[in-house]
Amino acid sequence: MRTIGSKRIRLLLLAAIAAALATAGAVVWWQQQQKVDISNVVMNAGGATFPLPQVIAWVEQFRKERGTVINYKGMGSGAGQAQFFDGTLDFACSDPPLKTSDWEKYRGKVLQIPWLMGAVVITYNIPEIGNHSLRLTPEVIARIYKGEIAYWDDPSIKSLNPEIADKLPHKEIIAVYRSDSSGTTEVFTTFLNKAAPDVWPKQLVGKVVDWPVAKLGRAVGGQGNPGVMQAVRANPYSIGYVEWNYAIEQKTPMAAIRNAAGKFVLPSNEGIAAAAASAKLPSSPLDNFDGVTAAVVYTPGENAYPISSFTFIILWSSYEDKLKAIALSEFLTWVANEGYRNVVPGYAAPPENVKQLLLEAARILKGG
Amino acid sequence: MSAPVGEMLSEKDKIFYFSLLPPALTTLGLLALIVSTIGAKAALVLPQALTILAANVWDPENERYGLLAPVLGTLVVASIAGAVSLALGLPLTLAVAELLRGRLGSVLQTLLEMASAFPTVVIGLWSARYLAPFLSENVMKPLYSSFGFIPTFSCRPLGGYSLLTAGLAIGFSVVPYTASIMIESYRLIPSTYREACYGIGATRYETARILVSLARPAIAGSVLLGVARAMGETTIAAMTVGNAMNISACLFEPSYTVPALIAAQFGNANLYRYAEPVLYLAALVVLALALALSAVGFKLVSGWRVRIVG
Amino acid sequence: MASWAVRKLEDRLFVVAVVLGSALALAPLAHALAVTLYNGLSTMARAGLGFFVNPPPTPYSASLGGVAPALVGSLLLLALALPPSAFLGLLLAVFTNEFPGSRAAALVEVGARAFTSVPTVILSMVAYSLLVVPTRSYSALAGAFALTAASLPYSYTAFSSALRMVPEMYREAAYSIGMSRWTTVWRVLVPIARRGIASGVLMTLTRILGETAALLFAVGALRYVVPLNPLGPVDALPLLIFDYALSPYKLFHEVAWGAAALLLIISLALFALSKVVVKGVRL
Numbered sequence: 001m002r003t004i005g006s007k008r009i010r011l012l013l014l015a016a017i018a019a020a021l022a023t024a025g026a027v028v029w030w031q032q033q034q035k036v037d038i039s040n041v042v043m044n045a046g047g048a049t050f051p052l053p054q055v056i057a058w059v060e061q062f063r064k065e066r067g068t069v070i071n072y073k074g075m076g077s078g079a080g081q082a083q084f085f086d087g088t089l090d091f092a093c094s095d096p097p098l099k100t101s102d103w104e105k106y107r108g109k110v111l112q113i114p115w116l117m118g119a120v121v122i123t124y125n126i127p128e129i130g131n132h133s134l135r136l137t138p139e140v141i142a143r144i145y146k147g148e149i150a151y152w153d154d155p156s157i158k159s160l161n162p163e164i165a166d167k168l169p170h171k172e173i174i175a176v177y178r179s180d181s182s183g184t185t186e187v188f189t190t191f192l193n194k195a196a197p198d199v200w201p202k203q204l205v206g207k208v209v210d211w212p213v214a215k216l217g218r219a220v221g222g223q224g225n226p227g228v229m230q231a232v233r234a235n236p237y238s239i240g241y242v243e244w245n246y247a248i249e250q251k252t253p254m255a256a257i258r259n260a261a262g263k264f265v266l267p268s269n270e271g272i273a274a275a276a277a278s279a280k281l282p283s284s285p286l287d288n289f290d291g292v293t294a295a296v297v298y299t300p301g302e303n304a305y306p307i308s309s310f311t312f313i314i315l316w317s318s319y320e321d322k323l324k325a326i327a328l329s330e331f332l333t334w335v336a337n338e339g340y341r342n343v344v345p346g347y348a349a350p351p352e353n354v355k356q357l358l359l360e361a362a363r364i365l366k367g368g
Numbered sequence: 369m370s371a372p373v374g375e376m377l378s379e380k381d382k383i384f385y386f387s388l389l390p391p392a393l394t395t396l397g398l399l400a401l402i403v404s405t406i407g408a409k410a411a412l413v414l415p416q417a418l419t420i421l422a423a424n425v426w427d428p429e430n431e432r433y434g435l436l437a438p439v440l441g442t443l444v445v446a447s448i449a450g451a452v453s454l455a456l457g458l459p460l461t462l463a464v465a466e467l468l469r470g471r472l473g474s475v476l477q478t479l480l481e482m483a484s485a486f487p488t489v490v491i492g493l494w495s496a497r498y499l500a501p502f503l504s505e506n507v508m509k510p511l512y513s514s515f516g517f518i519p520t521f522s523c524r525p526l527g528g529y530s531l532l533t534a535g536l537a538i539g540f541s542v543v544p545y546t547a548s549i550m551i552e553s554y555r556l557i558p559s560t561y562r563e564a565c566y567g568i569g570a571t572r573y574e575t576a577r578i579l580v581s582l583a584r585p586a587i588a589g590s591v592l593l594g595v596a597r598a599m600g601e602t603t604i605a606a607m608t609v610g611n612a613m614n615i616s617a618c619l620f621e622p623s624y625t626v627p628a629l630i631a632a633q634f635g636n637a638n639l640y641r642y643a644e645p646v647l648y649l650a651a652l653v654v655l656a657l658a659l660a661l662s663a664v665g666f667k668l669v670s671g672w673r674v675r676i677v678g
Numbered sequence: 679m680a681s682w683a684v685r686k687l688e689d690r691l692f693v694v695a696v697v698l699g700s701a702l703a704l705a706p707l708a709h710a711l712a713v714t715l716y717n718g719l720s721t722m723a724r725a726g727l728g729f730f731v732n733p734p735p736t737p738y739s740a741s742l743g744g745v746a747p748a749l750v751g752s753l754l755l756l757a758l759a760l761p762p763s764a765f766l767g768l769l770l771a772v773f774t775n776e777f778p779g780s781r782a783a784a785l786v787e788v789g790a791r792a793f794t795s796v797p798t799v800i801l802s803m804v805a806y807s808l809l810v811v812p813t814r815s816y817s818a819l820a821g822a823f824a825l826t827a828a829s830l831p832y833s834y835t836a837f838s839s840a841l842r843m844v845p846e847m848y849r850e851a852a853y854s855i856g857m858s859r860w861t862t863v864w865r866v867l868v869p870i871a872r873r874g875i876a877s878g879v880l881m882t883l884t885r886i887l888g889e890t891a892a893l894l895f896a897v898g899a900l901r902y903v904v905p906l907n908p909l910g911p912v913d914a915l916p917l918l919i920f921d922y923a924l925s926p927y928k929l930f931h932e933v934a935w936g937a938a939a940l941l942l943i944i945s946l947a948l949f950a951l952s953k954v955v956v957k958g959v960r961l
């Protein structure tokens with residue numbers, strides 16, 4: 001067979017093929033780079049008040065850049081999950097991930113990513129000691145919420161805080177809890193059960209809990225993290241559990257809690273990161289994340305903050321409204337690349353591998 | 369009274385009647401739809417209704433529910449509101465319809481009408497920020513320290529969120545409604561009674577006593593109507609009652625009412641199997657009570673009005 | 679019979695008791711009015727005109743923002759709920775006024791009264807089950823449904839008493855010149871009752887604007903964007919007040935007071951209007 005022309009023609013052919021490939025590649029690349037116009041998309045989201053300030057900040061920033069409106073309503077993790085499955089919310093935020101039984105029902109259709117970390121802090125309002133950080137152990141906190149410790153000058157609290165023991169007043173402790181279905185409650189009660197199982201049994205763990213102290217008339221229910229924070233501020237001698245951000249913003253004191261290593265720690269980014277190191281996260285957003293909450297509280301690390309938590313975003317793997325899916329995908333990508341650079345005080349960016357989960361979810365949404 | 373149906377209706381009138389029937393039936397249908405929806409949604413837990421109503425627990429994670437605290441709370445709050453509307457509505461009635469029957473009376477009545485246009489959420493806001501702390505400092509704490517041996521006052525107030533605060537706040541919001549019914553009824557008393565009283569030299573006080581005793585059924589009826597209204601009040605209760613599943617003789621402790629419970633728990637109710645039906649059951653109980661009370665109240669008022677004029 | 683001096687004393691004490699009682703009855707609401715206006719107007723002054731056109735602040739905002747989405751939402755809900763409520767209320771009032779002996783009219787009377795005893799939060803639950811869940815969306819329509827149901831008994835009662843106040847002689851006069859019932863109602867009775875009817879419309883309006891519980895589970899609180907779609911979620915002034923009052927942020931509290939003052943001013947303005955606007959017919 002005669003070869004196709006001389007060396008020159010062969011080179012020309014090679015160049016042509018290369019050029020064609022390059023052009024094709026360039027076109028594809030250009031198409032990928034083209035930002036789809038998502039400025040008219042309006043999404044309804046809701047759920048946990050734990051990440052509320054951060055989510056609102058991200059959503060607002062994303063809206064300024066891309067125009068998409070995400071209407072996030074803080075209604076508690078439970079309501080968020082309920083209304084997500086009802087179909088009235090496009091995506092939900094929840095502190096605990098889906099229970100295995102719920103995940104099984106929607107396996108393959110639902111995505112979860114632990115996209116943010118925060119800490120549950122114990123805050124209180126004791127005029128006599130002002131902003132001083134009390135030292136508390138899980139057992140003491142559990143016994144307060146069980147109603148067994150009734151006064152601020154109880155010996156168990158005094159012995160932990162000798163330097164201000166005489167300032168602790170003989171006033172009844174008002175325990176503030178979440179009246180709505182709350183992921184923050186689930187994190188808090190999971191911690192109490194893991195750290196003090198003799199005092200706080202498994203039955204008292206969950207998003208809505210039958211608080212023993214409520215039956216004694218010494219407790220008040222607040223709606224959402226904001227509601228609990230407001231109740232603590234408004235009621236002297238009260239104690240409550242809220243996400244770290246709320247206590248920072250309201251400048252209320254936070255307790256130093258004894259972690260599994262025996263150290264009394266205040267919430268800090270390092271403390272949260274140390275706790276996160278103990279969590280083995282699944283590799284795909286389609287996987288079951290049940291158990292992550294328990295894995296991250298009361299971890300053995302020396303400096304770990306014992307009530308650290310992930311908070312999750314829960315979404316479908318595909319949406320009928322294609323533009324919505326793209327907008328959500330863009331949002332997740334944005335959070336992974338930009339959002340984590342500006343995290344509001346009281347929250348921490350999750351470990352590196354979570355970024356991959358976000359990008360994977362973004363890919364799945366786009367049909368990849 | 370216009371001519372009754374059936375006798376003198378022309379063809380045209382019959383058409384008129386039947387043309388207005390659809391809207392009337394639609395409205396009645398709407399009411400039936402609402403009641404049947406609630407009933408249908410509560411059906412799942414109706415067999416255990418009595419157990420649920422007798423228990424005091426809210427544990428959806430383990431599917432254990434008890435409505436005793438909110439139902440009792442609703443009854444207590446509504447009773448306090450009723451007492452308030454009686455204690456304050458009667459002076460208002462006497463002021464408008466007996467003492468100040470001229471210009472000043474109509475000014476007062478206008479003020480009353482204005483008061484009934486007050487949005488309850490604003491009353492709730494005011495109660496949470498001002499009434500609760502005020503009551504806690506100036507009413508509950510003194511009562512606790514001086515009369516703490518009486519069960520009703522036997523607990524230390526916690527910031528003011530309690531059945532007492534909720535009851536008083538709702539009472540204040542219901543007074544204009546109750547008073548307006550009382551005034552309308554009182555005005556129906558034929559003037560012959562009043563003239564007779566003054567004619568024999570009775571003082572205003574004695575006249576008022578006699579007329580009020582004449583109007584007793586109407587006054588009782590208006591209070592019952594006010595209580596029925598108070599039972600359904602949501603926003604004020606949600607902002608002042610404390611949201612705690614707590615049953616106690618002491619009125620200063622946080623507790624629950626059914627509307628406040630619904631406001632707090634309905635949003636997440638369908639995450640759990642029985643939470644939503646239980647909330648519908650609670651709604652059904654309050655609805656039944658409110659309907660019963662307002663039926664009795666209305667009967668008392670309208671029955672009395674017919675008798676007093678005739 | 680006690681002596682005159684004692685009776686006079688009793689009478690004086692009685693007057694004092696009535697005055698005190700009335701004052702005590704109105705004082706809390708008067709205080710609430712004063713406090714709301716004071717706090718709210720100072721918020722509005724600080725926010726300026728922006729209060730009516732800006733969205734609300736986030737916990738991290740520097741400025742007070744405004745309540746535009748909630749305001750527009752409330753007006754949208756009003757536009758959707760007032761016509762059916764007023765229209766149905768009027769038709770029902772005409773019905774029971776014209777055919778008072780009929781069984782249907784008696785049922786309507788009982789039904790309207792029963793409706794007033796329905797706690798409005800239940801209407802919200804029903805709207806959620808019947809409208810929000812099947813359409814998979816919170817909507818202004820679901821809210822309007824709940825609001826219509828909540829305000830219907832009041833509009834009916836107002837129109838009904840307005841019509842009943844028209845003296846019989848006008849009806850008789852109309853019949854005597856051969857008018858049919860239909861014409862009598864719409865050409866004679868309703869126009870004579872127009873003052874009461876107008877005031878009824880305004881009171882219904884006030885009630886719709888101030889109703890919170892009926893909207894709790896129906897409208898979805900689209901808080902930061904002015905709503906344009908009746909099939910989508912909306913926010914409303916009372917909802918915003920309710921949410922923001924329960925939050926811990928001082929900024930939100932101030933906005934709540936401002937919105938409360940706005941709501942109050944609108945309610946009172948409507949009330950004043952209802953007393954003044956329509957010239958009554960001298961009967």
